[in-house]
Amino acid sequence: MKVLVAVKRVVDYNVKVRAKADGTDVDLNNVKMSINPFCEIAVEEAVRLKEAGVATEIVAVSIGEKACQEQIRTALALGADRGIQVETEGGVEPLVVAKLLKGVIDKEEPQLVILGKQSIDGDNNQTGQMLAALANMAQGTFASVVEVDGDRLKVTREIDGGLQTLSLSLPAIITTDLRLNEPRYASLPNIMKAKKKPLDVLTPGDLGVEVSKHLTLVKVEPPAERKAGIKVEDVDQLVDKLKNEAKVIG
Amino acid sequence: MSTLVIAEHDNESLSPATLNAMAAAQALGADIDILVAGAGCSAAAEAAAAIGGVGKVLCADNAVYGNQLAENVSLLIAEVAAPYDNIVAAATTNGKNIMPRVAALLDVAQISDVIAVESADTFKRPIYAGNVIATVQSSDAKKVITVRTTAFDPAPADGGSASVEAVDAVHDAGLSEFISQEIAQSDRPELTAAPIVISGGRGMQNGENFKMLEGIADKLGAAIGASRAAVDAGFVPNDMQVGQTGKIVAPDLYIAVGISGAIQHLAGMKDSKTIVAINKDDDAPIFQVADYGLVADLFTALPELESKL
Ligand SMILES: Cc1cc2nc3c(=O)[nH]c(=O)nc-3n(C[C@H](O)[C@H](O)[C@H](O)COP(=O)(O)OP(=O)(O)OC[C@H]3O[C@@H](n4cnc5c(N)ncnc54)[C@H](O)[C@@H]3O)c2cc1C
Numbered sequence: 001m002k003v004l005v006a007v008k009r010v011v012d013y014n015v016k017v018r019a020k021a022d023g024t025d026v027d028l029n030n031v032k033m034s035i036n037p038f039c040e041i042a043v044e045e046a047v048r049l050k051e052a053g054v055a056t057e058i059v060a061v062s063i064g065e066k067a068c069q070e071q072i073r074t075a076l077a078l079g080a081d082r083g084i085q086v087e088t089e090g091g092v093e094p095l096v097v098a099k100l101l102k103g104v105i106d107k108e109e110p111q112l113v114i115l116g117k118q119s120i121d122g123d124n125n126q127t128g129q130m131l132a133a134l135a136n137m138a139q140g141t142f143a144s145v146v147e148v149d150g151d152r153l154k155v156t157r158e159i160d161g162g163l164q165t166l167s168l169s170l171p172a173i174i175t176t177d178l179r180l181n182e183p184r185y186a187s188l189p190n191i192m193k194a195k196k197k198p199l200d201v202l203t204p205g206d207l208g209v210e211v212s213k214h215l216t217l218v219k220v221e222p223p224a225e226r227k228a229g230i231k232v233e234d235v236d237q238l239v240d241k242l243k244n245e246a247k248v249i250g
Numbered sequence: 251m252s253t254l255v256i257a258e259h260d261n262e263s264l265s266p267a268t269l270n271a272m273a274a275a276q277a278l279g280a281d282i283d284i285l286v287a288g289a290g291c292s293a294a295a296e297a298a299a300a301i302g303g304v305g306k307v308l309c310a311d312n313a314v315y316g317n318q319l320a321e322n323v324s325l326l327i328a329e330v331a332a333p334y335d336n337i338v339a340a341a342t343t344n345g346k347n348i349m350p351r352v353a354a355l356l357d358v359a360q361i362s363d364v365i366a367v368e369s370a371d372t373f374k375r376p377i378y379a380g381n382v383i384a385t386v387q388s389s390d391a392k393k394v395i396t397v398r399t400t401a402f403d404p405a406p407a408d409g410g411s412a413s414v415e416a417v418d419a420v421h422d423a424g425l426s427e428f429i430s431q432e433i434a435q436s437d438r439p440e441l442t443a444a445p446i447v448i449s450g451g452r453g454m455q456n457g458e459n460f461k462m463l464e465g466i467a468d469k470l471g472a473a474i475g476a477s478r479a480a481v482d483a484g485f486v487p488n489d490m491q492v493g494q495t496g497k498i499v500a501p502d503l504y505i506a507v508g509i510s511g512a513i514q515h516l517a518g519m520k521d522s523k524t525i526v527a528i529n530k531d532d533d534a535p536i537f538q539v540a541d542y543g544l545v546a547d548l549f550t551a552l553p554e555l556e557s558k559l
């Protein structure tokens with residue numbers, strides 16, 4: 001089966017992002033950018049399906065400015081076969097990403113689409129579910145186990161109370177949780193090979209999608225600061241403070 | 251203006267998250283109805299009717315909604331949503347699973363994890379693992395919102411006597427089937443609603459050692475949480491993970507044991523009222539957010555703490 005993976009370019013997870021002083025946006029000057037960790041897990045899952053003989057071709061898609069081709073190359077180095085960039089000016093909202101991905105699905109007709117559960121910049125956790133609605137497909141969100149079972153997909157999902165297992169009809173949409181797999185590192189030869197793999201560039205117009213805007217960022221600000229605490233000497237002092245100062249235990 | 255709150259329930263009773271969502275809905279200042287979708291869910295619908303300030307309860311009681319399959323429930327909500335300006339649910343895994351699907355069906359944005367309602371169309375929400383708070387304004391006619399439960403004190407569960415109206419719409423998308431569910435059973439309070447949480451990290455070394463936290467949790471009536479490293483290492487199950495991509499907690503007291511304090515962990519607990527950190531590394535970043543830090547080996551500190559409580 002053909003598998004489509006959506007990869008997003010985001011601030012590296014080690015970077016502590018701050019609001020700009022004027023509150024107009026976050027300060028992303030000179031910060032390290034990476035593939036969203038959940039998307040890396042999505043690519044890894046697709047590659048494992050290919051290694052298991054289930055997937056036949058892996059197409060990595062990213063939506064954004066030209067720079068996101070870097071993250072497509074990362075996916076290609078990890079084992080995706082070809083890439084598609086849908087060129088947009090700046091970031092677009094999850095609903096628009098979902099519409100563009102739906103456009104790509106209509107062209108590529110994959111049997112399985114794997115996305116991350118959440119991008120670690122906007123922390124939206126929406127795109128996969130929206131895409132599933134637009135494509136009228138089953139969704140297996142927050143997946144920690146994915147098994148292809150004939151013409152269906154068995155998915156174990158991480159839910160608040162524990163785990164849930166569903167059977168989905170194919171084609172289906174999966175969003176990855178952290179424990180789905182542990183992504184591999186790209187080897188140098190594979191990074192070199194990735195440079196030669198095909199990467200097509202499309203516009204929203206090519207996909208018949210109008211880039212709409214539903215939300216305006218009014219301002220950004222730092223969260224409430226916690227006031228600095230103290231170090232206690234020992235357990236006795238800790239218990240005393242909790243009882244008599246913080247009054248949080250009886 | 252009117253708001254539809256999506257109840258979270260197990261058919262028998264409402265989950266506390268519904269009351270947090272209700273509080274956020276009240277902040278929107280519009281008339282509020284509640285939708286209870288499930289199978290054999292009349293008890294949950296009665297509980298919803300008892301919440302103060304509810305206009306009416308819409309009860310969609312059908313086998314197709316029994317397991318909250320997103321494909322079916324989203325079609326129902328998108329239909330029922332027609333007369334409403336706002337659709338509000340708690341940002342639980344269930345709310346996160348269903349609400350974006352509803353928004354896409356309605357061709358509107360979804361606003362995730364709202365922590366404050368500024369006005370009818372303007373909301374605050376954390377981004378970048380809570381390092382930044384964004385204020386966003388929606389231009390959609392319908393607002394589809396999930397709310398962070400820890401940011402809204404629960405609305406009172408009683409004081410109301412709303413009518414319950416049956417919704418007959420049956421939406422079976424035929425796309426997915428429920429196979430099974432493993433729900434962790436515990437006598438302890440639920441992690442996201444507990445007044446005290448004690449969490450263990452990689453420093454706990456193994457699952458067996460979490461017993462040391464259990465002894466303390468029993469004495470304090472606390473829930474037990476964990477860092478991702480502890481979950482990944484298999485010490486404890488995934489539903490205990492606190493953080494950016496796990497559960498968000500804000501108890502009166504949070505005790506972090508053997509947890510370094512990575513930003514992704516802080517994102518899930520730094521709004522706790524009092525934070526205690528026990529860590530043998532004097533420089534661990536967790537101490538920067540802790541009100542009371544104890545630099546100690548947890549294997550000696552925990553037994554001592556248990557005996558002194
Ligand atoms: C996309 C993404 C999402 C993530 N989401 C989450 C999330 O939701 N929640 C989360 O927690 N993490 C999350 N993480 C992981 C996070 O980055 C950290 O790796 C993780 O929180 C570290 O867990 P830890 O503090 O238990 O382990 P470590 O960082 O290894 O810290 C262990 C601590 O234990 C202390 N220690 C060791 N032995 C003892 C002892 N005997 N006595 C006292 N102290 C001791 C050490 O000094 C150290 O500070 C995420 C990461 C990514 C990339």
Ligand SMILES: Nc1ncnc2c1ncn2[C@@H]1O[C@H](COP(=O)(O)O)[C@@H](O)[C@H]1O
Binds near residue numbers: 061063116125126
């Ligand atoms: N600009 C984008 N390009 C490609 N994939 C994206 C983009 N935005 C979101 N996604 C996918 O949707 C997932 C969830 O993102 P979000 O809904 O923004 O939290 C990500 O992990 C990606 O797989």
